[in-house]
Structure formats: structure tokens, C-alpha cells
Amino acid sequence: MKKEYWDVTDEQVIEKTGKPIAFWMETLKEFHAADKKSNEVVAFLQEMHAVPRYWARTLTTLFLKNNGK
Template identity: 65%
Template sequence: MKTDYWDVTDEQVIEKTGKKLAEWVVIMDDFNTAAKKSNDTVTMLQQVYQVPRYWARTLTTYYLKQKQ
């Protein structure tokens, strides 16, 4: 069974972004991600934190799925 791309571990996220999932959740909470278009968050993560696009999208989707 294929796992969803946002089903990631802290180890993977730290390796690719330098921060834990919990740290990204706080950043996205502060950015008010739940009330914005997901592309706005992806862009912010790329521009402000230099997160690669794939990981910016993954983190944003992970965050939004957790908030459902």
C-alpha cells in the first residue's frame, strides 16, 4: 500500500529542512496557515526558510491534515 507523501517522520523532516515537525507546526500556526491558501504557505516556507518546494508542499499538507 502506498503511503501518503505527507506521512513523514521527524527524522526525514529534520534531514531535509533542519527543523522538527513540531517546529514547523508552530511556524505555520504563527503564519495562520489554516486561514490562507496553501500556496501562500508553500511560498512563505520557500522564501523565508529556504525549504525546497517538495518539502514546503509536504509540510503544508501535513499541517492542514492535522488541523482537520
């Protein structure tokens, strides 16, 4: 997987999701995303927060990269 996939800016994330990266990282931490399968996390973002699939996957990957997975 190319680094560019998860190497995104706050500007990009806000434009596509309406919230900054910090918001999503905290949301995923509260969801205990590090203990779940990535597909579960992506589905959570899509279903509960209406995050587009590409950005749900990007945020999930970013979170897991930053949290030792």
C-alpha cells in the same frame, strides 16, 4: 493524494529542512496557515525559511490535514 506524501518522520524532515516537524507546525500556526491558501503557505516556507519545494508542500499538507482543512 497518497497518504505517504504527508506521512513523514521527524528524521526525514530534519534531514531535509534542519528542523523537526513540531517546529514547522508551530511556525505555520503562528503564520495562520489554516486561514491561507496552500500555495501562499508553500511560498512562505520556501521564501522565508528556504524549505525545498517538495518539503514545503509536504509540511503544508501535513499542517492542513492536522488542522481541519
